[in-house]
Amino acid sequence: METLDSRVDEVAQEIASWEIEQQENLFQKLVDLNYRRGLKALSEKIKKRLKAQGKLNQSIDEIFAELAQTRETVAADDYLR
Secondary structure, eight states: OOOHHHHHHHHHHHHHTSOHHHHHHHHHHHHHHHHHHHHHHHHHHHHHHHHHTTOTTOOHHHHHHHHHHHHHHHHHHHHHO
């Protein structure tokens, strides 16, 4: 049975034989996929936190108003220091 490491080595060897432009295209696709995966994971964490806080169904306007108030409170606190 082939191990994952040996399969990765095979794939790497194949990719190394490609033209530079093809390699760059693949790497850009990997970057894009990982970026989307990261955004999805972040979105899931935020949804989980909002659900735990009972705010999952809160409107965007309410969320931004709350964020603005928090920002003002932090700025006022920093100004006093």
